[in-house]
Amino acid sequence: MRYFTPELYLNFKASDRAKVVKAHDDWENAIQSYRQHLSGIGTKMTANARKLAESLCMHDADYLGMVVVPVSEEGTSLAVLLTRQDSARVFLVYFLAEQPSIEQAKSRWPYSKKQVHWLYDEFDVDERGVQQHEVLLSNGQIVTLRFHEMQIIEHSVEEPALVAEI
Numbered sequence: 001m002r003y004f005t006p007e008l009y010l011n012f013k014a015s016d017r018a019k020v021v022k023a024h025d026d027w028e029n030a031i032q033s034y035r036q037h038l039s040g041i042g043t044k045m046t047a048n049a050r051k052l053a054e055s056l057c058m059h060d061a062d063y064l065g066m067v068v069v070p071v072s073e074e075g076t077s078l079a080v081l082l083t084r085q086d087s088a089r090v091f092l093v094y095f096l097a098e099q100p101s102i103e104q105a106k107s108r109w110p111y112s113k114k115q116v117h118w119l120y121d122e123f124d125v126d127e128r129g130v131q132q133h134e135v136l137l138s139n140g141q142i143v144t145l146r147f148h149e150m151q152i153i154e155h156s157v158e159e160p161a162l163v164a165e166i
Contacts, residue, residue, distance in 0.1 A: 001134050001142060003034040004120040006105035009136065013110060034122060044125040048150050049133070052092070053123045056152065061085040063116040063137055068100060079145055081135075083118060091153040097130045097146045109140030116141075 008030060011023035038053055045053065052058075061083040068079045079100050081092040094100075117138040124132045133150075135143045 001120075001122050001136060002124075003030045003037070003122055004136060006109070006136060006140065006142070009119065010110070038123065041123070041125045044129060045123060045131060046149055048152050049123060049131055052133075052150070052152060053121075056090075058083060058085075058090070058118045058121065058135075061090070061118045063118050063135075066100070066143065068096075079147075081143075081145075087157050089155045089157060091151075091155070093151040093153065094133070094145045094147040095149040097148055100146075101144045103142050103144075105136075105140040105142060111138050111140065113139040 004027075008023070008026055011026065012020060014020050014023065042050055042054075062085070064082040064084055066079055066081045068077050070077050077096045077099065079094045079096055081094075083090045083092070115138075119136045119138055121133060121135040124134075126132065130146050130148065131150075133145045133147070135145075137143065
């Protein structure tokens with residue numbers, strides 16, 4: 001991740017108020033830099049990648065996992081990420097250019113690894129037009145997906161109504 005790095009995120013945990021204020025300023029600068037980056041690559045991104053990057057906020061969604069499924073003998077695969085926000089389930093389906101990678105943040109990670117949440121993400125496009133989506137998770141993992149196309153499937157799960165006892 002180039003903009004919303006794990007180290008930048010961890011700076012908010014500083015015990016010194018001046019460091020936290022600086023972390024906030026650094027974060028605001030990262031937001032501005034990333035927005036400029038997105039405007040530069042926006043025409044190279046597929047419509048669904050642009051929608052996810054620009055208008056579908058996944059911050060604090062429950063990360064329920066990822067599965068990679070081979071789809072041809074040539075070695076191409078799909079990756080499906082599943083998230084939950086309130087009653088909505090969002091399936092992100094990536095038609096991969098290469099196998100995804102998952103790495104652990106290099107810094108000592110102080111946050112819980114039990115209930116994993118989506119913290120922040122970034123998109124990029126390389127010179128060949130392959131798109132990249134990196135996701136920083138609350139357990140300190142960074143999921144990197146390099147893909148040609150993606151689909152977004154949103155599903156709302158109705159909560160059962162409570163029946164009043166008489």
